[in-house]
Amino acid sequence: MSILHIHNTLTRRKEPFVPRVPGKAGLYVCGPTVYDYIHIGNARTFTTFDMVSRWLRVSGYDVTYVRNVTDIDDKIIERANERGIPFAELAESMARAFSEDCARLKLLPPDREPRATKYVDAMLGLIATLEKKGLAYKAPNNDVYFSVRDLPGYGKLSRRNLDDLRAGERVAVEAAKKDPLDFALWKAAKPGEPSWPSNYGAGRPGWHIECSAMADAVLGTPVDLHGGAVDLQFPHHENEIAQSEGAGHTPFVTCWMHGAFLNMDSEKMSKSLGNFHTLRDVLGKLDSVQGGEATRFFLLRGHYRSEINFSWDTLEDAGNTLRGFYTALREVKPGPRGPIDWNNDYARRFREAMNDDFDTPVAFAVLHDLRGEVNRTKSPELAALLKALGGTIGFFQADPEAFLQGAQTGGLDVQARIDQRIAAKKAKDFALADSIRKELESAGIVLEDKPGGLTEWRRK
Template identity: 40%
Template sequence: MKVYNSATRTKEEFVPLEGDNVRMYACGITVYDDCHIGHARQAIAYDMISKYLRFKGYKVTYVRNYTDVDDKIIARANQLGVNAVAYAEQKIRESEEDLKRLNVKDADRKPKVSECIPDIIAFIEGLIEKKHAYVSKKGDVWYSVMSFPGYGKLSRKDPDQLLEGVRKDLEEGKKDPRDFALWKSAKKDEIFWKSPWGNGRPGWHIECSAMALKNLGETLDIHGGGKDLIFPHHENEIAQSEALTGKPLARYWTHNGLVTIDGQKMSKSLGNTLTIKEALRKYHPEVIRHAMLSRHYSADVDISAKEFALSEKSLYYFYKTLGDIDAFLAANSPTSEKLTVCDDISANVKSGFVEAMDDDFNSSLAISHLFQICKFVNTLLADKKQPKGAVVVAFQRIRDDIGNAYAVLGLMQEPPGMFIRALNLKHLEEAGLTEEKVQALIEERATAKQKKDYAAADEIREKLDQLGITLQDSRTGTTWGLKLGALPEG
C-alpha cells in the first residue's frame, strides 16, 4: 500500500512504526459555528482512510481533536453571554450529529483542549526547559522559531524569507516576529486557566502537539489535516513536538484538498459557505459522500448543484442495479452451473477495489469500478442464455463484495429500494407533486392506453416529464421515478 507523504512529496510504501498498529491523528475543528461542507470533506477523507486501514487489517487508533478554546469561540460566547467552553460543547454536539448523519464514524479519541490543559502546560514547560520557548513579563510564552533548525521543512519555507512581510511592530515581549504563542496571558473577560506563568490559555498550535503526544505517543504514523493548515499550523506542530522529543512527529503527512463552491473558495465574506445541515436538507448523505470521494482526497473539489446531481445520478444507477440483483436473488436459487460469459467480473470486485485504494486511497478510481460492475450485472440480467443458478452465484458474490468493500467509502450501504424511494420522494416534493397525484395520473394514462388513445397517454407522460418525473412501462405495469436526463446548469 502506498501513501503520499506531503513531507517528502512522494508516494511511499506504507509501513507503520509498530507492526500492525497505526497511530493516526487528524486536526479536527475549531467549534465556533456550524460545520460546513469543507469540514465534512476533511472528516470524510480521514473516515475513509481509517476505515480502509482497518479493512486492510491494521489496528488503528484514530484521534481527532476539538479546539474548544479559541478567540472566535470566546468572542461568540461573549456575544451570546454564555460560557465559552459550554458554547463550544454545544457546537461539538452539533458537529457530531452532522457527521453522524454523513455516516462518519467517530474517532477513537476526541480530545478537547479544555480537558488537556495540564498536558499542554507540561509540554510548554518542557520546551522552556530546553530553551525552545521563553516567557514574557506579561505572562505570555513564545516559541522561539529560530531555536529549531528544521523550521520550514514541511512547508518548504525559508525562515529568512519569512521575516519579510511580517508585521514589524512586535507584540510586547516577543523577541522575533516569527515566534508564535504557546500560552496567551488572560485578557479581560476571557476564559483562563492557572499556569506557572499566570492566568491564561493555550495557543492554537501547541494543542495538537500536546494531544497527539498524550494520546498516541511521540511519533504518529499518519498525521492529517486540510492542506491550508500546512503553514503555519503543521509546521509549528513539528517545531514543538520534535524540539521536545527529538523524534519525528509523523511518518506520513497527509493533506486533504479544500472545497470550493461554484469555483470560489468558501468564505464568510463571500457568503458562499454551505453548511452540512444545509447540504443534508437537499441531498442524501451518500450523495454528499459520493461528491466528496469522487475526486482524490488530496485534490480540491468544486461543488455545485451540477456536481451533486451527477453524484445523485451515479448512485441512482448503482442502487437500481443492486435492487435488480436483490430481486433476482429473491426469485432464483444457486446451482453449480457455470456462466458462459468470457469476462466474469464477479471475481474481481474486491481486488479491483483494493488495488485502487492501495494506491494512496484512490477512491475516485474505486468508485469508477462500480460502473463496470453494474454494467456486467445488467448485461447478465438481459442475457437469457446464462444459466440462472450460475447468475445467482455471481450476483451473491458481487452483492457481498460491494457491501463490504464500499462500506469503506460509506457508499452502497442502504437497501436499494429505500435509497431510490428517498430520492424519488425528494424530487416529487420539489416538483410540487404527491404520490397519490402521480398514481392517479398513471391510472388515467393506463385507461387511455387500453383504449389505444396514445395521444392522451403521451400527453400525461409529457406533463410529468416536464415536472421531472419519468414514467416507465413494463409488463407488470407502470412505475414512476425521477427523470435522469437533465442536470442543472453550472
C-alpha cells in the same frame, strides 16, 4: 497482495505505510474549531479521513482514529461574546451540530474525540519541557512563546526558509515577541475571557499546542498518520512538529497527509472570503434520504490531493451517478454476502487503486465497470461484490428501493397515482396516463415501466 502507499507531505513522495506497532494504526486528524457550522470545504477533509480510516480497517489494521475538537479559541470567545452566552455553551452547541452533520454524511464516529479544554494540564507539561530546553520564553505581557529560530530544521514540512517566512494565519505579530515568527504557547488571561491557572499565571493555551499535547496523550509518538487540510501545513502542522520534536518526541509523525481545497468558482472556499456554503445548508436543500450519501460521493470522487470545484450542477451530477449504482442494485438483488474475494479482477483492481494513495477516481472507475457488468449479466454474485466494494468506503448500503424513492414526494400518494396510471393504460386512456406521468415528473418522480406491466419509481 498490494501494499498501501501514501503520499507523505514531509518527503513529497509515496511511501509504504509502516505503522509503529505492526497490525495497529494510529490516525490523528485536526478536527473543527467549534464556533460555527462547518462549511462544505471542511466536510471534504473529514470525509476524506473517514474514507482513510475505513480503508485502513479493511486492510486489516486495528485502527485508533482520533479527531480532536478545539473548544477554546479566539473565534469561539469572540462569537460567544457577540451572542452574549458562555463560551462553553457555544462550543457544546456547535460540537453537537458538527456530529449531526457528520452523521448525515455517513461518517463513522472517531474512536477518540478529545477536547482541548480537557488536556490543558498536558499542554502545560509540554510547555514546561520546552522552557527547560530553551525553546520557550515568558514575554513581558505574560504570554509564553515558542522561540522558532532556536529550533534547527524549522520549516521542513512546508519547505519554507526562515529568512523568507512571514507570520502566517493565526500568528499575531506582537511587540512582546523576540521574533515575529515566534508563536504563542500560552496566552495570558484577559478580562472577561476564560482562563486556567498555571505557573505562568492565569491564561489559556495557544492553538498549536493543543494538537501536540492531545496526539501524544492519546496515541503516543511517533503518530503513524497525521492528517488535515492543505492549509494546515503552515503554520499549524509546522508548529506542531516544532513543539513536539523540540520537546524530544522525535519523530513526531511518521506520515503526514494533506487534502486539497474545495473551490467555489475556482477560488478557495473559506469563511474568511465569505464564499462558502455550510454543510448544513447544502444538506438542507437535498433529499434527506439521498442527499448525505450523494454529497459524500461528490466529495470523494476526486482524488483527495486534487482541488475540486463545488457547484449545484456538480453535486447534482454526483447524485445522478450514485442513483445509477442503486438502480443496478435494485434491478439485480445482491446474493449472499461473504468475505470479498480479492482475487476477483474487479476487487483486485479496486484494492490496487485504493492502495495507491487512496486513488478514488480509479477505484470509482472500477465500480462503474462492475456496475456495467451487473447490468449486463444480472449476476447476484457480482451485485453482491459491487455492494461490498462500495461498502468498504461508505457507499451502497441503503435499501435500493427506499433510497431511490427518497423522502420527498410533495404530499403525493405516489403508488396510488401509479395504480391509476396503470388502470388508465389498461382502459386505453393514454391521455390520462400521460398526464399522470407528467404530474409525477413535475414533482420530481421518475417512472420506469417494466415488463409484465409493472412500474417502479424513483426520485430525480
